[in-house]
Amino acid sequence: MDLDFQKAGGLVPAIIQDQRTGDVLMLGFMNLEAFTQTLSTGEVVFFSRSRNKPWKKGETSGHVLRVLELRVDCDADALLVRVEPVGPGVCHEGYRSCFFREVNAEGRATVIAERTFAPEKVYSKEKSQ
Amino acid sequence: MDLDFQKAGGLVPAIIQDQRTGDVLMLGFMNLEAFTQTLSTGEVVFFSRSRNKPWKKGETSGHVLRVLELRVDCDADALLVRVEPVGPGVCHEGYRSCFFREVNAEGRATVIAERTFAPEKVYSKEKSQ
Numbered sequence: 294m295d296l297d298f299q300k301a302g303g304l305v306p307a308i309i310q311d312q313r314t315g316d317v318l319m320l321g322f323m324n325l326e327a328f329t330q331t332l333s334t335g336e337v338v339f340f341s342r343s344r345n346k347p348w349k350k351g352e353t354s355g356h357v358l359r360v361l362e363l364r365v366d367c368d369a370d371a372l373l374v375r376v377e378p379v380g381p382g383v384c385h386e387g388y389r390s391c392f393f394r395e396v397n398a399e400g401r402a403t404v405i406a407e408r409t410f411a412p413e414k415v416y417s418k419e420k421s422q
Numbered sequence: 423m424d425l426d427f428q429k430a431g432g433l434v435p436a437i438i439q440d441q442r443t444g445d446v447l448m449l450g451f452m453n454l455e456a457f458t459q460t461l462s463t464g465e466v467v468f469f470s471r472s473r474n475k476p477w478k479k480g481e482t483s484g485h486v487l488r489v490l491e492l493r494v495d496c497d498a499d500a501l502l503v504r505v506e507p508v509g510p511g512v513c514h515e516g517y518r519s520c521f522f523r524e525v526n527a528e529g530r531a532t533v534i535a536e537r538t539f540a541p542e543k544v545y546s547k548e549k550s551q
Contacts, residue, residue, distance in 0.1 A: 294523075294531035300471055306435045308446055315444030317437055320500040332527055342429055365531055366520040367513050371449040373521040384496050391495040392502040394423075398461055402423035402494055 297370040298325060304340055307372040309383070312361045318383045319391040321350070323372065335360050337374060354415045356380035380410075387412040426499040427454060433469055436501040438512065441490045447512045448520040450479070452501065464489050466503060483544045485509035509539075516541040 296305050304322040311318055321339035327347045330338040337358035341348045351357030362375040382389040393406035425434050433451040440447055450468035456476045459467040466487035470477045480486030491504040511518040522535035
């Protein structure tokens with residue numbers, strides 16, 4: 294199966310979903326190398342657009358994402374990765390999910406979740422997930 | 423709340439999740455115009471990268487996506503749209519979810535879902551969702 298990496302400049306978006314709860318935890322991008330590493334290691338590797346290189350989720354925090362099931366969409370240009378998340382949360386701001394804010398019809402965002410860990414105790418100075 | 427449209431060339435990925443079942447149905451992209459229309463109409467509007475213009479999901483099929491809750495991630499560069507999907511499925515290939523194939527560790531894809539409708543009866547010749 295060949296993924297279509299062309300539509301987004303060599304990357305495909307990868308949705309991370311908690312297999313147990315069904316919660317969507319985050320969205321990252323993978324290039325071919327990150328995708329191959331994810332398949333071969335069974336733990337999620339993204340491509341960091343800001344650092345321009347592959348980065349294993351949890352390399353700093355220990356909050357790795359164990360791949361339980363990987364799905365591809367009809368156009369082979371998006372991935373759904375169903376995972377067991379290790380640790381209290383995936384978000385570098387200390388939440389279980391990166392989607393911790395709701396947006397109302399006026400476009401205003403409100404935090405709707407509680408922090409599950411203190412990010413300053415988990416991450417080094419440099420922002421890393 | 424300002425979305426960061428810069429990281430993906432004027433677009434943000436938008437994950438569509440069925441609020442009732444928790445299933446991830448598809449992933450699309452929105453530009454500012456599509457996002458604004460989604461907020462104001464309460465039904466999902468994407469930006470079509472292939473047609474290079476906004477397109478309302480369901481404009482051909484009637485399978486619109488009613489927005490029940492909209493969330494934004496920590497970096498404001500991805501959206502999670504929790505919806506009530508109208509109709510038997512969102513995928514132009516006739517499945518309830520576009521993620522109807524599982525990928526194994528060798529990278530081989532297998533269909534894991536049943537078709538829920540006949541796409542040729544729903545869509546016109548031109549591929550449209």
